[in-house]
Amino acid sequence: MGKYTLPTMPYAYDALEPHIDARTMEIHHTKHHQTYTDKLNAALEGCSSEIQNKDILDILSNLNQVPEGQRGAINFNGGGYDNHRLFWNNMKPNGGGEPGGSIADAIKGSFGSFSDFKEKFSSTSAVIQGSGWGWLVYNPTSKKVEYKSMPNQTSPRTEGLIPLLGCDVWEHAYYLKYQNRRPDYIASWWNVVNWDEVEHRFSQAK
Numbered sequence: 178m179g180k181y182t183l184p185t186m187p188y189a190y191d192a193l194e195p196h197i198d199a200r201t202m203e204i205h206h207t208k209h210h211q212t213y214t215d216k217l218n219a220a221l222e223g224c225s226s227e228i229q230n231k232d233i234l235d236i237l238s239n240l241n242q243v244p245e246g247q248r249g250a251i252n253f254n255g256g257g258y259d260n261h262r263l264f265w266n267n268m269k270p271n272g273g274g275e276p277g278g279s280i281a282d283a284i285k286g287s288f289g290s291f292s293d294f295k296e297k298f299s300s301t302s303a304v305i306q307g308s309g310w311g312w313l314v315y316n317p318t319s320k321k322v323e324y325k326s327m328p329n330q331t332s333p334r335t336e337g338l339i340p341l342l343g344c345d346v347w348e349h350a351y352y353l354k355y356q357n358r359r360p361d362y363i364a365s366w367w368n369v370v371n372w373d374e375v376e377h378r379f380s381q382a383k
Contacts, residue, residue, distance in 0.1 A: 181233065183207075183214050184262050192270040196365040198354045206265070209349055213257030213330065220250035233259055237334040257330035260310060264345055269371040276372040280341070280379045283322045284313075295367065297324055298344070303360045308347040311363075313375070314338040315382040322379070339382040342375045 186206055191199035221229050224247055228236065233255050236243060243251050275291050276284065288294035294313075301324060302311030309328045316323050316338055325333055333340045344366055351362035 180218050181214050181258060183211050184265065186265055188270060193268060193369045196368045201351065201353045205349060210258070210261040213254045213261065216250065216254040217258045220247050220254055223247045234334060237332045238337070240335055252335065253330050256332040256335070259332055259334070260330055260343060260345070263340055264343055266374050267342055267371055268369040269374075270369070272371050273368040274372070276375060278376045280322070280372070280376045283379065287322050299360070299363050301326055302344055302346050303363055305346055311344045311346060312340050313342040314340055315379060317382070341378045341382065342370065
C-alpha cells in the first residue's frame with residue numbers, strides 16, 4: 178500500500194498573522210496533522226489490499242466497506258487527514274472579504290445573503306459541543322450549499338456531502354492565542370478565508 182504523507186503547507190507558518198499565530202500553525206500541522214496521517218496509515222494496514230488501494234476520499238464516502246474493527250480509526254484519522262488538507266488550503270494571507278462568482282450566488286440562494294450565512298456559520302460553529310468542525314458543504318441531492326457541523330474529525334463525505342469550506346474548532350486550532358474565546362477565533366478566521374479555493378471546489382463539486 179502507498180503511505181499517506183503529511184501535505185506541505187501552501188504558505189509559511191506565520192503567514193496568517195495576526196489572525197492565526199505562527200506557533201499554533203506549526204504545532205497544528207507538524208504534530209496534530211502528522212498524527213492523523215500516521216494513524217491513518219496504521220489503520221489501513223489492518224485492511225485488505227482492496228481498501229488500501231482506494232483513495233481516502235472514496236473510503237470516507239463509503240465507510241461501510243471498511244472492516245468494523247478499523248472503521249472507527251479510519252473515520253477519525255482519515256477524516257482528520259482530509260479535513261486538515263482542506264483546511265490549510267481554505268486559508269491564505271490577505272484573504273477574507275466576500276466571495277464572488279458562482280459560490281456567492283449559491284450562498285445567497287441558500288442563506289438569503291452572505292451576512293446571514295456568515296452569522297449562521299459563526300454562531301453555530303461557536304457552540305459545537307466539545308471538538309468538531311463547521312462546514313459549508315455542497316449537497317449533490319439538493320444541488321444546494323448548506324451549513325453542516327460535524328463532531329470530532331468525522332468528514333462530511335461520510336454523509337454524502339462535499340466539503341467546500343471548513344473551520345476547525347478543536348481547541349488545538351486556537352487555544353494558544355484565543356484560550357477559551359472560540360467566537361473570537363472564528364471572527365478572526367474569516368479574515369484569512371481563501372474564497373478562490375472555495376469557488377474552485379464548488380465548480381468541481383457541481
